[in-house]
Amino acid sequence: MKKYGIKKVAPAGKIDYENELNPQQLKAVLASDGPALVIAGAGSGKTRVVTYRVAYLLEKGVSPEEILLLTFTKKAASEMLRRVEDLVMVDAARIWGGTFHHVGNRILRLHAELLGFKNNYTILDRDDSRVLVDTVVREAGVDTKAKRFPKGRVLLEIIGYARNTDTTIEEAVEMKVPHFLELISEIEMVAVRYARKKKELNYMDFDDLLIYFAELLSHHPEVADKYSRQFKYILVDEYQDTNRIQARIVDLLGGGHRNIMVVGDDSQSIYSFRGALFRNIRDFPNIYQGCRVYTVETNYRSTPEILHLANRILAGREDGFQKTLRPIKKSGPRPALIRTENVYEQAEFIAQRILELADEGVNLGEIAILYRSHFHSMEIQMELTRREIPFTVRSGLRFFEQAHIKDVLSYLKVIDNPRDEIAWKRILVEIPRVGVRTADKIWDILKESAEPLSTISGDKIPAAISSGARPGWGKFSLTIRELKNNAGVGPSELIGMVMDSEYDYYLQAKYSNYERRVEDLRQLANYAARYDNLEKFLDELAMMGGVSTNDVFAVPQDEMVVLSTIHQSKGLEWDVVFVIWLAEGRFPPASSYGDNGNMEEERRLFYVAGTRCREELYLTHPMIARQRSGEETILQPSRFIQDLPADCYEEWQLFDI
DNA sequence: ATTCGGAAAATTTTT
């Protein structure tokens, strides 16, 4: 079938900036060249400022590829670029937009040899990284039994924190898990071997995409020069959540021409656990002398009642830029505080209220339930299911992190990169009668081979493994051979081949919900159809861990209540928002107490939660909760609520009818 | 020496 592309050729209508922006926004959008900081409070049209700014630059004659737009998620970038295209007749796809990780990857793909990698490196997602760290621990012969040694997950967190904050492993351990300080030398050794192993195997984890990006720019002036010449204008969104490395990257790229505009809100910095420094935004004007500071405070999103509460959350804070959200919307109901007997009553209240709202004509898609930690959503999920209220969960295990998805992707990975140890071992141990030991043996042979995919067919491997494992191996090698012979057909078809292979029997045997998993895989194949290049497909997926099932399936969102962690709700908004589990020990969580905790960040998190809401805000907390031991404890209301003046909310009392 | 099966434990927040 013939396919048509669309190119806009009509001349762009001139944008009427004065009419479409408020005075504060206008000043920021029309800012002249040079460093600029835009402090944009929640709901103040931050995205609008960024998109109009980009459109303005384009109208001025800046060409799209000269603009670098760094955002917090890939989705935010594409959304902004889409809106730019509505404003100006320019092919916005030519603008470099995405997360630091995306842009880093794009550039590293071209220059990785300069750093001792090959350009076709494989990106490790978090689970891959964990597996590799565990492998390193095993290979290093650390005695994990004598003293309790941190697990892969924990080690990764330590290593990642140290790298993202540019500090030593020792400091990271002291900060995160001080009780492991006595094992510091072993942990340091693991960190070193992990880094070495990644280089040997041509792997980059998420942190590497940032750190090697920065290293590339600082150690190779000719590369830095090339890109800082190319990107004449740099815009960074959510600058309050950048870490030291990211700030350095901005510096290295834009330090010369200084046409850097950073946008953010220091009150919404909620990622310090992964190294974000809200100092970055606070100190920006000092680092960039002559920087102009623009403040955008008019809030278009929320009612005065909600903003009053939001402003009070952060009242008395010393640090940061002074700003007060100024309402423009008409008055609405006061936020409600509901104390419930226990978690079940909390869930029942919310479900009931949602049904009432639906009766009043509120669209379910305009309702969100926000919480601090994913597991806080469990009772709610059960209650909504029981009452057949449709909902979508945007936290917890992500679509691409599910076992069967990762299995099938591993088949594709070994075709794309036959030296991918993690992917090989993952699928090898799924062969009947093959476990870790046999997988090690097979990998040793593959590793030494000049062409691993051809070695699959020889008799070298059957000779090395036990007779029990040979039949399984035979079928497996056939599948690999078939994939290899069709490597050019595109990821979607390859996924189909894996599904038709012996792997299907494995799935049936292993999982009780086989049907649903097969359906997932069909959707994955469906999704893959939009890619014709295997490497690109795998790259995107590795960095899309945060994508939920619904993003992949393109299910219409407007019919479902959204359940989300507050972190994931950043940048989004709903008419009705429930913030749940507002009890001491839950939100703020126990981990935020004490010297190593970060109570101020928790408070900002509460601020983010409240400011997601347009009309009706509900704060709930159970008064009694069952501990894991089975014991019932009385919960204190969250200090965030106790600290609020009483005029911020009204209290509702529940009674049986 | 390995694999496999069942029971127990564990889940902050994420590019």
Added chain:
DNA sequence: TTTTCCGAAT
């Protein structure tokens, strides 16, 4: 729902 740990089975 998944990882981890341990003893039985091959």
